[in-house]
Amino acid sequence: MDLKLLSAIGAAGAAGGDVIGVEDVFKTYVYTGNGTAQGTVQQIVNGIDNTGGGLVWIKNRGQNVSHMLLDTERVDGNGDTYELKSDSSNAQAGPYSGMNITAFNNNGFKLEGNGGNTNENNKEYVSWNFKKQEKFFTICTWTGDGNTGRVISHDLGSVPGAIFIKKISGSDDWTVWHRRLNEGTNPHTKKIYLNGTDAEAASTNDFTAAPTSTGFTLGNDGRVNESSSDYVAYLFGHEEAEFGPNSDQKIISCGSYEGTGSAGLSVTLPFELQYIMIKNIDRASTGWFIFDSMRALPVGGEDFALFANVNGSETSWGVEFIDINATGFTLKTVGNDDTNKNGDTFIYIAIAAETGKTSKVPENASDVFAMDYGNGSTTIPAFDSGFPVDFGLLKRPASSTEWSATSRLQGPNYLVTNDDSAEAAGSAYVWDSNVGYTAVSWADSALLSWMWKRNAGLDCICYKGTGSARTIEHSLGSNNVPEMIWTKKRNNTGNWHVYHKGLNGGTTPQNYYINLNTSDAQTNTAIWNNQPTSSVFHLSSDGHANSNGDDFIAILFSTVSGISKCGYHTCGAGNVTLSMDFSPRFLLLKNISTGSTPWVVIDTLRGITASAGNTPTLNLSGTSQQSNYTWIQSISSSGIEINAGQGDRFSNDGDDFIWYAHA
Structure with a gap:
């Protein structure tokens, strides 16, 4: 066709x-x-x-x-x-x-x-x-006529944020127009070359007027409009709020920032990015950096770059260039000519990460959650998921070994859910696969991983504590409020702290927390300051989750119909039904009233057996191997029924429980 x-x-x-x-x-x-x-x-x-x-x-x-x-x-x-x-x-x-x-x-x-x-x-x-999508990206081709003022019509449906033009029938430089050339004032009077390292320069016959939502106007320079020569142009959109689950989100930004030469410069975007191209337009001998989170863009680790203008291989130089967050990115380099030279202007094209804020709501649970035993491969992936993994838990169910928790934002590092230790290096934790993660021989068939992709029901955030009450933006999307949050200090020892909407029976749960790495009951201390919203979660000045200068990670969970659910209940004398509107593949359950009770983990990969059958059960806060219990009465397409009288770990009469389930 x-x-x-x-x-x-x-x-x-x-x-x-x-x-x-x-x-x-x-x-x-x-x-x-x-x-x-x-x-x-x-x-x-x-x-x-x-x-x-x-x-x-x-x-x-x-x-x-x-x-x-x-x-x-x-x-x-x-x-x-x-x-x-x-x-x-x-x-x-x-x-x-x-x-x-x-x-x-x-x-x-x-x-x-x-x-x-x-x-x-x-x-x-x-x-x-x-x-090719309206408001995001399109392609134009034409044959030059040599006339100044030539208008090339386009179907982007909005004013472009950037345009790359290349003569395809002959040799000539790639001409770039960007909305922030010349500091955003008449940017068509400047040009810069994609295949070069030059700074921006004056231009009188490349673009002769500002692009519009229907066309862009060219001069007669051979790079763009030589008579009888053929051309292609790639047009990039800029911050049109027409994407995401409610068709109101921006997913591409063509902007600029001024370097400070110091680490810590924050650049605001309407999203967390997954891809960015950066160029210093004030200084020659600087390249067109390309970063993306698939190859490696961790928070607190080295970032791997490619250069659009160079044929060289991927490299990081062992340098952390930028840290990404829900509202943009922070420059980490000091005085680097290519990304943060003091006083220089840098242009960029950034594209949003796949999160609950910018992606469609998942229709199939298997698209965002998977379980797999390792294959021992030293080539990624050792664990197969069928999607890019953003967060993973690991445990040997049949052995008394620790749990590991790791995320794409942590890079080659991991935490342990059953103790308070600081983050440790783990070179096996690699993320550059669209269908799984990890590459190491010890990820064998005895090691199980539970894997999540970010979506409306799961988010990951890295942040630095300030010691002052604050809010932190998340990317679950405007339809979803975090209902369970795990926080952990990365750079120092400290307990895992959990917020759940069911703490204190669902009444002022922000005034309570419970530790993930211990068997303790809930504690009446207000480290959350307020209940989360569809855009932020709150932290008080308490040092548990916000100590000044410390690095933290937060894992956020939310209910998505047919996919995941956070719930709570009080046990009575009879059986307890956990209503989920799906048949769960994974369940996490905790008694918050009574101490010395485990964080119970069951799943269908290891087996959930109803009636008198044994269900292999793990404890997320301990190292013990799985044990079999006959505590599940039934499992259906709408949830799980728990037998009465199963003791304080499962269904103690009068005790409050919180839980999280995934289809």
């Missing part, structure tokens, strides 16, 4: 009022090449529908080979794509039969061949897939 017709079909679908999440229009996908010869095929299934148009930008992570930009507008009649390289001024090359991308699919794209830029055997690659 003609690609122009496919584009029209895609635009019509988008105009129909469908909810569009960031996961529908952008995806960072990492893969290992399998090309041993021309004609070798690899299907990349990333969930992006490219049949309506799009761009796939690919880089070999470990070798000095060029970036490869392949799009739906530059395809020959056989489906073969023409190559462009962001680090080169060369004309497009190809197409090469049976090489690079040979099909743009409704769930990704098809690679063929063994080219080093896209699919060489056993080489590691990253791909960034931009879907």
